Amino acid sequence: MKKARKITAMLLALAMMTGVMATVSGCQSGTAASTAAPAESQAAPSSEAPAAEGKTLNIWCWNDEFQSRFNDYYPEVKEVAKDKSTTTLNDGTVVKWTINPNDNNNYQNKLDQALLSQESAAADDKIDIFLVEADYALKYVDSEYTLDVKKDIGLEDSDLSNQYQYTQDIVTDKNGALKGTTWQATPGLFAYRRSIAKAVLGTDDPTKVQEALSDWDKFNSVAAQASTKGYKMLSGYDDSYRTFSNNVSAPWVTDTTATVDPNLMNWVKQTKEYTDKGYNNKTSLWDDKWQADQGPSGKVFGFFYSTWGINFTLLGNSLKTPVAEGGKEEVGNGVYGDYAVCQGPQSYYWGGTWICGAKGSDNLGTIKNVMKSLTSDSTIMKKITTDTQDYTNNKAAMEEIANSDFKSAFLGGQNHIKLFAEVAPKIDMSNAGPYDQGMNESLQKSFKDYFNGSVDLEKAKANFEKTVKEKYPEITEIKWPS
The missing domain is CATH 3.40.190.10 (Periplasmic binding protein-like II)
Structure with a gap:
């Protein structure tokens, strides 16, 4: 193949x-x-x-x-x-x-x-x-x-x-x-369990939770607090990756040189620390354990999700009885209604x-x-959002909903469109490039062995370089931050 x-x-x-x-x-x-x-x-x-x-x-x-x-x-x-x-x-x-x-x-x-x-x-x-x-x-x-x-x-x-x-x-x-x-x-937010926020921070109010998570230092501090209460801050290795990768300072590749952005190494450092200290559950995106962490048995503080992820993936995973098995999307079925969202430490999209x-x-x-x-068509855009809670690509329609009494039952009555409307204009795609998917996937995969202790940092870097040169023969040099 x-x-x-x-x-x-x-x-x-x-x-x-x-x-x-x-x-x-x-x-x-x-x-x-x-x-x-x-x-x-x-x-x-x-x-x-x-x-x-x-x-x-x-x-x-x-x-x-x-x-x-x-x-x-x-x-x-x-x-x-x-x-x-x-x-x-x-x-x-x-x-x-x-x-x-x-x-x-x-x-x-x-x-x-x-x-x-x-x-x-x-x-x-x-x-x-x-x-x-x-x-x-x-x-x-x-x-x-x-x-x-x-x-x-x-x-x-x-x-x-x-x-x-x-x-x-x-x-x-x-x-x-x-x-x-x-x-x-598809602006992103941090979706957190209200009940766990109350146990860790003493409040589930989105404004106050955001104050506690407004930068990475604070986020890491809450991760330590959550651990003492028996909770994981994140589910797995990849959960915060998009938030870091969307905030890089330059494209992956210039001419024939690939450069690993310092912010991506910040993700490596954080994920290794979370894994070693037990702040995450060592899962990978989309695997069964990751999805289970979002449901009734989960003990994870929260998940980085964009618009589609909240109203489709997270909602579905929150239910004890899936809709396909006769369950309803309502309070009382799993942890439906126990989630809320805040902006989190950085703006991003997914x-x-x-x-x-x-x-x-x-x-x-x-x-x-x-x-x-x-x-x-702003009328159609507004209807899609009010029907499905998907965030649509029309500033006027989204501002109208953001300033209305619109509420999400899944998010405990929160108007999350208001938060999305604040985040969406901040998204910066100036550093996007044609190598993004291949390089990002290779980096995440190459460092999982480092996170779980199978290889050291230098070996993980070497494995990444090997993968990149096999995938992109035209790349002749890979630079790492000092």
Whole structure:
């Protein structure tokens, strides 16, 4: 599989250089990221009449999140097939959904192969829209796979003016072209157990808890206090990583040199201390023990989570009886209602999903309407948030909810949208780069043996360097902070 991915990567890079739609191969595919500049801007629009819209809209994604948003909130939806494989629009257009789970890079690998065949594919088989995540967005943004949201698709500055700037920075290419748009913003907060906060700090009030956790020194002090009471501050090795990695001083890679930011070594230092002192439970993100720590039997003070994590993952894990087994999302089922949120020691974001228009699509009008409706319409954005508690990408709509009497029963009646609205404008993506996902994942994985005592610090560094040079052969030097 690794060899196949590398061959695919070389084909993609070659296709870019020869003007065929292609992508760099970096980040999640585990192959070398291309440093080639994207092709020159496309020719000026022709004076000829626009081609007729196609009647098949192919959308590719890795789960059903966008599918549900589309089916529930896109105004042009007429009916949805029972098996949800297709959605029919009012004008007769049939939306065909291709959902490839992203286990072992499956989604990206299949998407790459399909996009390489885009030019020769029949009109009804061409990809029209595909979804990307923040961690690997630049892989597609800095390629000819993606259409310019303004020039090619036709959205105006006024359509995009209420979106959070960082959501546009993530999908802006090297030439300044906006290559995607999103319905959600994903600022992060620290979600804590109210009952544990009372036991440790004597209060569960979000303002007072924030005062106790407002910087890392205070956070570490509370971790020591929690330990004396029989609680863990965090569940595992990775819990605080995003908060540190979102606050680095420079991109991972410059030219052929990778630099480990001092803030990432602060994470290493903190995590080693927490592990040695028993302040965490030695779990890893998404494993069974980590998820159990969020539920009724958990004794963990809190979790760093962004918007989607709170109303989906954390809520689900908090229930004693899952909804799928007949349980209800209500106080009395597990620790539902025992969580609250505060800003925590630093601002950060985690995740997000972007809508990209695929070059070669014959549905530009429909793509424009989808993007405008689902990422720019303040009424739709507000409804998504009030229905699902997901934080949407519209400053005006979010400010309206933040200043209302909106409450989350899961968070004990707290209006967490107000906190998200304070954090979101602080997100800075100026140091994001195409190597982010691959480098971050490699660093986390390489240092777990150090945290659990299997190797020393120097060996962990050596293991990281070995992994990086195998994954990115073009990187010739790795610098560590002194």
